[in-house]
Structures are given as C-alpha cells and as structure tokens.
Amino acid sequence: MKNVHVIAHPLVRQNLTRLRDGQTSSQEFRRILGEVAALMVYEATRAFATRPVRVKTPLETTRGHELKREVLLVPVLRAGLGMLDPILRLVPHARVGFIGLKREEKTLQAVAYHKSLPPDLRAMEIILMDPMLATGGSAVSAMDLLAMRGARRVRMVNLLAAPEGIRHVHKHYPGLPIFTAAVDRKLNSRGFIVPGLGDAGDRLFGV
Ligand code: PRP
Numbered sequence: 001m002k003n004v005h006v007i008a009h010p011l012v013r014q015n016l017t018r019l020r021d022g023q024t025s026s027q028e029f030r031r032i033l034g035e036v037a038a039l040m041v042y043e044a045t046r047a048f049a050t051r052p053v054r055v056k057t058p059l060e061t062t063r064g065h066e067l068k069r070e071v072l073l074v075p076v077l078r079a080g081l082g083m084l085d086p087i088l089r090l091v092p093h094a095r096v097g098f099i100g101l102k103r104e105e106k107t108l109q110a111v112a113y114h115k116s117l118p119p120d121l122r123a124m125e126i127i128l129m130d131p132m133l134a135t136g137g138s139a140v141s142a143m144d145l146l147a148m149r150g151a152r153r154v155r156m157v158n159l160l161a162a163p164e165g166i167r168h169v170h171k172h173y174p175g176l177p178i179f180t181a182a183v184d185r186k187l188n189s190r191g192f193i194v195p196g197l198g199d200a201g202d203r204l205f206g207v
Pocket residue numbers: 076077078079080101102103104108110130131132133134135136137138139165191199200201202
C-alpha cells in the first residue's frame with residue numbers, strides 16, 4: 001500500500017503481541033505501548049531534514065547536523081497520550097499540541113472536544129499519534145484541524161491500522177505517510193479492529 005510503512009522490527013512485533021494479549025494489565029500495556037511508540041517514531045522521523053552546523057569537540061571544530069524544522073507532536077486524546085512521553089524523550093525539544101476526539105459508539109463519527117495547537121503549522125514537522133486507526137474518522141478530523149492551521153508535513157503513527165481506515169484517510173489525504181506496526185484484517189460490525197487489541201484507551205487507563 002502506498003504511503004503505508006509497516007514497521008516489522010522484531011522488537012515491535014514481540015511487543016505488539018503482548019499488547020494484543022487480553023491478559024496484559026493496564027500497567028504493562030502502558031509500559032509496552034511506550035516502548036513500541038519509541039521504536040516506531042525512530043522510523044517515522046528517519047526522513048526529517050537536517051542542516052549542517054559546526055561543532056567544537058574538545059579537539060577541533062567539525063561538521064555536525066541539526067534538525068531543520070521545529071517538531072510538533074500531536075497525540076489524539078485519550079489513547080494517543082500513551083505514546084507521547086516516550087516519543088518526547090527522543091525529541092525533547094519538540095512542542096506538543098493536543099486534539100481531543102471521541103468516537104460516538106453508535107454512529108462511529110468522531111466528535112472533536114478539544115484543540116490546543118500553535119497558530120501557524122506551515123513550517124513544522126508534525127507527528128500525529130494515535131494507537132488505533134479504525135474507520136479513519138478520527139484521523140481525518142485530526143488532519144482537518146491540522147490542515148486548517150496550514151500543516152504541510154505530517155506523519156501519522158498508529159500502532160494498529162485497519163485497511164478500511166487507511167483507505168478513508170488516503171481518500172482525503174493521499175500524501176499522508178502512515179507508520180504502523182500492523183495492518184489488521186478488517187473492522188467488525190462495531191467498528192473495532194480485528195483481531196486488534198480491544199479499545200486502546202480503555203486498556204491504557206482502565207476505564
Ligand atoms: C479510539 C482510538 C482512536 C479512534 C479510532 O478512540 O484511540 O482515536 O477510536 O477510531 P476511528 O478510526 O474509527 O475514528 P476513542 O474514540 O475510543 O476515544 P479514547 O481514545 O478516548 O478511548
């Protein structure tokens with residue numbers, strides 16, 4: 001699939017298996033999701049542009065690199081919060097925006113209830129994070145909010161994606177790169193990814 005990057009790293013696969021296990025406790029789920037998120041963002045940031053800088057070692061001056069653009073991390077509340085801290089540890093100078101979306105259980109429509117973003121996103125590298133890409137409604141709503149602020153360089157990191165969700169997102173935002181640990185079989189009649197891992201937010205926070 002174009003613009004879909006499945007991160008088939010052995011550590012990602014092993015951790016994803018633990019996350020799928022319904023016996024894994026919330027405490028473990030939080031820890032493991034954090035570990036996978038860090039591995040995934042390593043891949044998602046690989047193509048970030050850098051610019052040359054000079055650096056003085058204790059011995060001499062040499063050439064080094066720094067990221068060319070400011071980075072904005074955007075977790076989709078609630079479940080995206082489970083990916084934020086470990087990613088922030090890898091990109092400590094990043095700014096953090098928040099988008100709150102809740103999927104109505106019956107209609108599966110995403111309803112926005114919170115938005116906290118810098119006013120102008122045109123020059124920023126943005127990582128949108130949410131463990132689950134199911135129907136894709138939440139991802140499209142989040143992208144709409146980012147696009148309204150001029151976002152041009154967005155990468156989305158999802159632990160799990162459904163083929164239906166990927167199609168929906170790419171219908172609206174064909175150029176959006178999606179990084180995921182796995183593309184699962186399908187959505188069930190309740191809009192859950194199967195085989196999936198259940199409701200990521202509930203499993204993370206126990207409610
Ligand atoms: C889940 C998940 C995504 C969304 C995916 O969140 O974390 O945000 O659903 O579904 P979609 O692709 O069909 O829109 P939920 O609405 O359950 O909220 P929560 O994170 O607060 O639990």
